Amino acid sequence: MPPQPKRKLSKARRDRRRAHDSLPAIHLIACPKCDALRQPHRLCPECGTYRGETYIETQAEKK
Ligand SMILES: [Zn+2]
Numbered sequence: 001m002p003p004q005p006k007r008k009l010s011k012a013r014r015d016r017r018r019a020h021d022s023l024p025a026i027h028l029i030a031c032p033k034c035d036a037l038r039q040p041h042r043l044c045p046e047c048g049t050y051r052g053e054t055y056i057e058t059q060a061e062k063k
Helices: 011-020
Strands: none
Touching: none
């Protein structure tokens, strides 16, 4: 038999361990160019720009 815990952890102890496991909410800011919400330090998914430079072509950009 493989090594096993000596006894079952109580639900309270298990849940206390998992109290810090939840992921934080994703922080969002408004894009300065198109005002769509994006994450800081990421290029905008709507207009494909970051710090004034266009890196990817998007549908919104072609209009
Ligand atoms: Zn944008």
